[in-house]
Amino acid sequence: MKIAISTDCNSVSAHFGRCPEFLIAEIQSSKLIKSERLPNPGHAPGAIPEFLHSKGVHRIICGGIGARATEIFNSYGIQVIAGVTGDVNNTLDSFIQGTLIANGESLCVPGTGRGYGLDKTVCDHPHDD
Numbered sequence: 001m002k003i004a005i006s007t008d009c010n011s012v013s014a015h016f017g018r019c020p021e022f023l024i025a026e027i028q029s030s031k032l033i034k035s036e037r038l039p040n041p042g043h044a045p046g047a048i049p050e051f052l053h054s055k056g057v058h059r060i061i062c063g064g065i066g067a068r069a070t071e072i073f074n075s076y077g078i079q080v081i082a083g084v085t086g087d088v089n090n091t092l093d094s095f096i097q098g099t100l101i102a103n104g105e106s107l108c109v110p111g112t113g114r115g116y117g118l119d120k121t122v123c124d125h126p127h128d129d
Contacts, residue, residue: 002026003095004052005088006062007037012084012091016062017043017069023088024055030096049073061091064106082106 005023006013013019018040025035041051049072052060059079070080083103084091094100 001028001059002055002057003059003061003092004055004057005091006060007088010088012061012063012086012088014063014085016060016065017048019062022052023092024052024057025092027096030098032092032096035092046072049076049078053078061095061100061102066106 003025005025006016006019007021007023008014008019021037021039023035023037026033038055041047045068049069052073053076057078059081060073061081061084063083063085065080065082070082073080081100081102081104083105084100091100
């Protein structure tokens with residue numbers, strides 16, 4: 001199985017669509033087989049779900065995501081796990097171990113991601129330090 005984590009430096013990004021990059025991890029039999037970081041291909045309706053689908057991703061883990069993006073991911077059969085915060089490596093380890101905690105609700109409010117991630121380096125949301 002392949003998962004994608006929206007990534008902002010070493011943290012799960014609060015805005016999946018505007019994150020600078022995605023960590024793509026391949027997991028088999030509860031073991032990490034391979035991982036790579038890929039740059040965000042750009043924030044345009046449907047572009048990222050199509051991009052991640054083309055990479056064989058089955059799940060996306062993120063802090064925040066809009067309803068329309070969730071619908072598009074679902075149309076590709078990609079499960080969305082939203083409401084995740086913290087260190088990317090810890091998030092990946094928790095997912096592999098089956099202990100990932102996600103509140104299931106998007107952490108961002110529509111429109112607040114403008115100017116974030118691809119466009120600037122400081123997020124308006126509180127961060128886990």
